[in-house]
Each structure stands twice: as structure tokens, then as C-alpha cells.
Amino acid sequence: AQSVTQLGSHVSVSEGALVLLRCNYSSSVPPYLFWYVQYPNQGLQLLLKYTTGATLVKGINGFEAEFKKSETSFHLTKPSAHMSDAAEYFCAVSQNSGGSNYKLTFGKGTLLTVNP
């Protein structure tokens, strides 16, 4: 079974400050890892993903994340927060569960607030 833990249900930063959203996972096999963002009353938008290869992955809107197998972590960072980054962020893990089944297991989410 796989699981995801997001540390901190609510993170507040000032505009221009570093954003760090933490994600730890457990998986019995090499995982695929994702960060999604959800703006109010909208669906989930993929920020970035790790499948294989380079462990530092870059995504949209200046976000990046590093897969650290030894720490079972996939923390999301952005050097300088913008007001438009305020949203809820979900970390998710999947593995091939047979055929083309890559069902996602999500963390509880982290609500990011950006203060002017």
C-alpha cells in the first residue's frame, strides 16, 4: 500500500519569500510522484511530476521539487512567492497497479496563503 503525508495543512508566506511545502511518501515499489495545485472551485492542475531520471524536476510557474529516495520525500519549492500562488497544493503518489492503472493516492493538501 502507498501513502502520502503532507506536513502542515496551512502554510503562510510573505510575497517574495521562499515557498517550501513538504511531502513524504511510502511505497513498496519505485513510485511516480506528483504535485497538483487547486484554485478555488476548480479542478486539479499538474504542477510537476517525477517518473524516472533526474531527481530534481522543474514545473510550471517557477516551482520545482526534488525526489530523495533515502528520505522518501518530494518537497515542493519556489524561490519567490507571488500572490497568484495562493491555492491548495496536493502531493500524490502512484505506481502501476496492473495494465495501465496508475491510480493516485493523495496527501491531505496544504493551503498556501501569500501575504502582501
Add this chain to the structure above:
Amino acid sequence: GAGVSQSPSNKVTEKGKDVELRCDPISGHTALYWYRQSLGQGLEFLIYFQGNSAPDKSGLPSDRFSAERTGGSVSTLTIQRTQQEDSAVYLCASSLYLEPEQYFGPGTRLTVT
């Protein structure tokens, strides 16, 4: 190109009524998933389709929930005899065959009164 679409965007129904939620995946995406997002349970997997078959129904919470997919495209999630605990946002996602990256629709917000 067109993304995943879902209808209706909002649905209010009375307890005990049946509801149907529709998902139109991205053209050419053979894999389709349904998820539920609720305050108490967070985001949880419901069912997975490959083509018109559903080899993984492990997330359906009760036999009141069912889903089908026709023509390898449109999917319908049906909830019979709705209960208040069914109130949630139902999200659909699709992906290419053997690709783990999923693209989500905007969701259907279901409210059971």
C-alpha cells in the same frame, strides 16, 4: 486542445434520489479515473477504466455507486438513493495508455439535502 469536461458543474438533489454525473475525457485517452473530494476524507480514488472495462472498482464506497464507460470515451458515474454523506466534489481524470500523468476535469459539486 479540449481538456477533460464534466457535467453538471453543480448538482443539488434530495436524499434518496438518483444522480448521474458525466465525464468527457481528452480525445485519445484510453484510461479514465473517478475520484471524490470531501472535507472529511480528502481526495480518494473511486474507479479506473481502461477502454470500456473497469478492472479496478476498489474505491467505490458502496453498491449504490456504479459507473460505466461507452465507446472508450464518455463515462457516467451513477449514485443511487443518495445520502447526505455523498455530498462531495466528484473529479474525473484521463490519461494516455501506460502514462501515469493524469489530466483532471473541473469536477461536479454534489450537494444532497
